[in-house]
Amino acid sequence: MATSESPGLPKETLLRDLRADSDPVLITARVVAAERRDVTRRSDGGRRPVLSGLLSDGTATVRFTWWDPPAAGVERGSVLRAANVVVRDFRGRAEVSFTWKTRVEPASELELPSIAPESMPRRTVSEIAQGSEGFRLDARVVRVRPKVVSVGEERREIHEGILADGTASIAFTAWSDLGLAEGESVRLSGIYARTFRSRPQLILDQRTHVERIPGEGLPVFPADGLPPRTALGELEALGGSDWARVEGVVVDLRPPSGVVYRCPSCRRAVSQGLCRVHGAVEGVADLRARLVLDDGTGSVTVNADRAIAERLWGRTLPEALDALRERPDPERLTEELFTTVFGKRLRAVGRATVDSFGTTLYPDTLSELAPTPPDAASAQRRAP
Numbered sequence: 001m002a003t004s005e006s007p008g009l010p011k012e013t014l015l016r017d018l019r020a021d022s023d024p025v026l027i028t029a030r031v032v033a034a035e036r037r038d039v040t041r042r043s044d045g046g047r048r049p050v051l052s053g054l055l056s057d058g059t060a061t062v063r064f065t066w067w068d069p070p071a072a073g074v075e076r077g078s079v080l081r082a083a084n085v086v087v088r089d090f091r092g093r094a095e096v097s098f099t100w101k102t103r104v105e106p107a108s109e110l111e112l113p114s115i116a117p118e119s120m121p122r123r124t125v126s127e128i129a130q131g132s133e134g135f136r137l138d139a140r141v142v143r144v145r146p147k148v149v150s151v152g153e154e155r156r157e158i159h160e161g162i163l164a165d166g167t168a169s170i171a172f173t174a175w176s177d178l179g180l181a182e183g184e185s186v187r188l189s190g191i192y193a194r195t196f197r198s199r200p201q202l203i204l205d206q207r208t209h210v211e212r213i214p215g216e217g218l219p220v221f222p223a224d225g226l227p228p229r230t231a232l233g234e235l236e237a238l239g240g241s242d243w244a245r246v247e248g249v250v251v252d253l254r255p256p257s258g259v260v261y262r263c264p265s266c267r268r269a270v271s272q273g274l275c276r277v278h279g280a281v282e283g284v285a286d287l288r289a290r291l292v293l294d295d296g297t298g299s300v301t302v303n304a305d306r307a308i309a310e311r312l313w314g315r316t317l318p319e320a321l322d323a324l325r326e327r328p329d330p331e332r333l334t335e336e337l338f339t340t341v342f343g344k345r346l347r348a349v350g351r352a353t354v355d356s357f358g359t360t361l362y363p364d365t366l367s368e369l370a371p372t373p374p375d376a377a378s379a380q381r382r383a384p
């Protein structure tokens with residue numbers, strides 16, 4: 001193994017300590033994302049293969065570019081040791097490239113740097129941002145569910161869920177079964193954050209260290225398994241949430257609502273028989289309701305899918321299509337949906353995002369609440 005004292009030998013370096021223009025370095029890291037493509041050479045128009053992606057060693061994640069990589073054997077999850085990598089600075093972050101001077105060889109899990117969880121700084125959920133790595137987190141497992149996904153040709157079982165502490169909640173994906181159970185408190189290290197649908201998400205994998213902790217000071221969720229209620233004005237100020245509970249009164253229905261038609265290939269809404277991606281298609285009928293809820297502090301568009309919209313409306317999609325065949329007036333039908341939902345007080349739980357159109361919530365569950373008594377309603381309006 002190289003030591004820092006040996007002159008001319010590359011120095012073993014953690015990814016978080018990489019600096020441009022440093023002496024020759026040696027890194028050991030896992031490939032967490034990789035994409036292969038061909039780049040056209042300017043000199044003779046020939047094609048040159050390049051593999052690029054992300055490397056992680058538990059202390060940081062850096063972009064890598066590998067010119068003329070081996071034809072196979074390097075994929076997501078591979079552990080590599082690379083000596084004499086070229087380190088560059090790109091917008092304040094280190095990046096590495098493997099050139100003809102770089103010696104790359106496969107390495108094992110055990111050769112990855114071992115970093116004691118206690119030596120990692122602690123972060124709260126609200127402090128986690130895109131690219132966060134090399135920290136530990138104390139949180140409660142709010143929800144965890146297995147899901148089967150396709151990775152290349154392989155079918156893999158992953159676990160998805162929500163973690164929360166007193167500051168916020170965050171979605172996670174665990175690429176190996178860490179035995180997480182709903183309700184337990186854990187101290188996690190060897191985790192990192194990536195952006196998914198414009199919100200940070202935690203990735204847990206084989207390197208993640210899980211310690212069960214008593215969890216004093218972590219919020220306990222009620223037995224109904226719901227997050228605490230967030231006022232709509234606050235939800236917008238938070239920039240959304242992975243797991244929010246909101247309550248409000250339906251004040252509007254946004255288009256497209258009611259019977260909509262979707263592309264059979266990509267599920268995008270079809271407009272005048274045309275899919276944006278697939279051109280002329282035979283649209284497949286679907287039902288949806290984009291409900292505007294207001295709670296006196298702000299509003300949210302709740303994007304209800306077919307199952308939820310059917311239950312709320314009391315009409316199924318086939319029934320709605322029958323009504324349309326009898327009287328082909330989609331606007332009248334949407335008006336009927338609006339009349340049914342207008343003024344209802346609803347509780348929605350799900351993922352909320354904020355963009356220039358406002359706050360949108362994609363509900364996992366939607367339930368109807370008893371109407372607010374007039375006194376409480378006016379008190380709510382007076383509240384800031």
Ligand SMILES: [Zn+2]
Binds near residue numbers: 265266277
């Ligand atoms: Zn399409």
